[in-house]
Amino acid sequence: MIYVMRSSAFKPEGGHETIIKIGYTGEKSKKSRFDLYLTENPTIKVLYLIPFGTTRDEKNLHRYFKQYLLYGNEWFKDVPEIIEFFDNHKTKESLKELEKWKLSNAQKK
Numbered sequence: 001m002i003y004v005m006r007s008s009a010f011k012p013e014g015g016h017e018t019i020i021k022i023g024y025t026g027e028k029s030k031k032s033r034f035d036l037y038l039t040e041n042p043t044i045k046v047l048y049l050i051p052f053g054t055t056r057d058e059k060n061l062h063r064y065f066k067q068y069l070l071y072g073n074e075w076f077k078d079v080p081e082i083i084e085f086f087d088n089h090k091t092k093e094s095l096k097e098l099e100k101w102k103l104s105n106a107q108k109k
Helices: 027-040 055-064 080-088 092-108
Strands: 002-010 014-025 044-052 069-071 075-077
Touching: 002 055, 014 055, 014 080, 044 080
Parallel strands: none
Antiparallel strands: 002 014, 002 044, 014 075, 069 075
16 A cells, blocks of 8 residues: 655754655554554644555655655655645556656666
């Protein structure tokens, strides 16, 4: 399952910002994972759950949004492009479009 969360975070230069996490979890570990996130940071809000998403889909999403990457491999700037993408790509078929994107970008290199 792919999940998308929004969280508040401290900016390195001071102050706060909101950030987006795009991750993967198995159905069995979903509740414990989300409970752990909420315990560590009560500002986290789950925005999207895509039950049929795979680890491959997660990696493709990370590559697709790499220009917005902030922390680690899964935390991104909170930009409208990410939210709009998930508003329009909630089906298994639409996530498979990322495979086509990945292949076309690989051919350009």
